[in-house]
Amino acid sequence: MHATNTTASGPSRAAVDELFQRPLLDLVHEAASVHRLHHEPRSLQCSQLLSIKTGGCPENCGYCSQSAHHNGEVPREPLLDEASVIDAAKRARAGGADRFCMGAAWRQVRDGAEFDRVLGMVRGVKALGLETCVTLGMVNEQQARRLADAGLDYYNHNLDTGRSHYGAVVSTRTYDDRLATLDAVRGAGLKTCCGGIVGLGETRAARAELLWQLANLPEAPTSVPINALVPIPGTPMGNLPPIDWTEIVRAVAVARILMPRSVVRLSAGRKEMHEAAQAMCFLAGANSIFVGDELLTTPNPSPSSDAALFDKLGLSPLGSA
Numbered sequence: 001m002h003a004t005n006t007t008a009s010g011p012s013r014a015a016v017d018e019l020f021q022r023p024l025l026d027l028v029h030e031a032a033s034v035h036r037l038h039h040e041p042r043s044l045q046c047s048q049l050l051s052i053k054t055g056g057c058p059e060n061c062g063y064c065s066q067s068a069h070h071n072g073e074v075p076r077e078p079l080l081d082e083a084s085v086i087d088a089a090k091r092a093r094a095g096g097a098d099r100f101c102m103g104a105a106w107r108q109v110r111d112g113a114e115f116d117r118v119l120g121m122v123r124g125v126k127a128l129g130l131e132t133c134v135t136l137g138m139v140n141e142q143q144a145r146r147l148a149d150a151g152l153d154y155y156n157h158n159l160d161t162g163r164s165h166y167g168a169v170v171s172t173r174t175y176d177d178r179l180a181t182l183d184a185v186r187g188a189g190l191k192t193c194c195g196g197i198v199g200l201g202e203t204r205a206a207r208a209e210l211l212w213q214l215a216n217l218p219e220a221p222t223s224v225p226i227n228a229l230v231p232i233p234g235t236p237m238g239n240l241p242p243i244d245w246t247e248i249v250r251a252v253a254v255a256r257i258l259m260p261r262s263v264v265r266l267s268a269g270r271k272e273m274h275e276a277a278q279a280m281c282f283l284a285g286a287n288s289i290f291v292g293d294e295l296l297t298t299p300n301p302s303p304s305s306d307a308a309l310f311d312k313l314g315l316s317p318l319g320s321a
């Protein structure tokens with residue numbers, strides 16, 4: 001099945017299912033051991049997000065505040081100008097972020113003045129000495145090359161969930177569309193940032209399927225964001241019950257074991273998590289977070305509460321080194 005997108009060397013589905021069934025503390029212990037073999041366990045990669053074009057998205061992702069299909073859609077904002085993005089990136093750098101991630105509510109990149117403006121933003125943010133990341137929807141290899149030439153380091157494009165659950169989340173594009181964009185991004189020599197969301201009403205098996213797929217891409221993503229659903233009132237998934245914190249820890253731990261060299265980001269949903277649960281995720285191998293008061297359209301823990309947490313846990317943001 002889908003042989004072009006898998007390699008023979010990755011883990012089997014059965015092996016991933018088995019990891020998910022382990023007693024939690026055994027799993028966390030193994031993940032922590034793997035983590036310490038490959039990473040400096042006290043350092044934390046810190047990315048800051050900015051929504052550069054908000055709302056009005058033609059896709060119908062059931063979790064998203066920016067889809068034009070849902071009542072829960074946030075107010076629309078056109079593509080920002082380059083200067084205000086550079087200002088925001090300077091503030092992010094001053095706050096200790098080491099990577100600046102720009103997100104646009106587009107179905108796909110279209111060549112033209114707006115894409116040229118995004119290329120200018122990438123050049124400007126890179127010139128500040130920050131790592132750069134964008135998430136712009138589907139992209140072809142030629143566009144990805146232009147982004148790389150402008151100084152882009154990472155392209156974020158999530159698989160969101162396992163293939164079997166994908167149709168319950170979005171119907172305006174397919175899993176194979178997502179995989180094709182990831183191929184284009186890789187083909188252009190960009191690093192991939194690719195992960196998913198837990199708490200979309202999926203089974204543990206579908207979560208295993210997502211992590212199996214990520215670990216079986218031709219190259220494991222360099223960065224793997226694990227988001228917990230931030231429920232948005234008025235969206236199809238706005239009323240789903242919150243996922244138990246141990247399932248988030250489990251997903252982080254399995255990601256760490258399956259993709260030992262990748263950076264695993266404890267992404268959306270941290271504001272709703274207890275500090276102790278976040279601490280267990282860091283122990284289980286999460287070594288990246290989003291910093292700053294806002295994600296794209298929803299709140300994130302405040303910089304002061306994060307600073308207090310880093311202090312309690314002995315973690316150092318990369319940007320402060």
Ligand code: SAM
Pocket residue numbers: 063064065103104105106107135136137138156157158160195196197227228229230231232268296
């Ligand atoms: N439109 C582009 C796309 O879909 O690729 C980029 C922006 S989109 C907001 C980026 C990712 O954020 C999604 O793929 C999803 O994994 C995550 N995300 C969006 N809304 C979320 C929510 N309410 N809770 C958790 N994660 C969310």
Ligand code: DTB
Pocket residue numbers: 049065103135156158195196225226227230267268295296297298299
């Ligand atoms: C990712 O995996 N999570 C980020 C980023 N990639 C673009 C987005 C999280 C969005 C959370 C909901 C919001 O703020 O709209």
Ligand code: SF4
Pocket residue numbers: 057058059060061064065066067068104105106107137
């Ligand atoms: Fe659009 Fe991305 Fe939101 Fe889906 S997740 S509706 S593609 S902005």
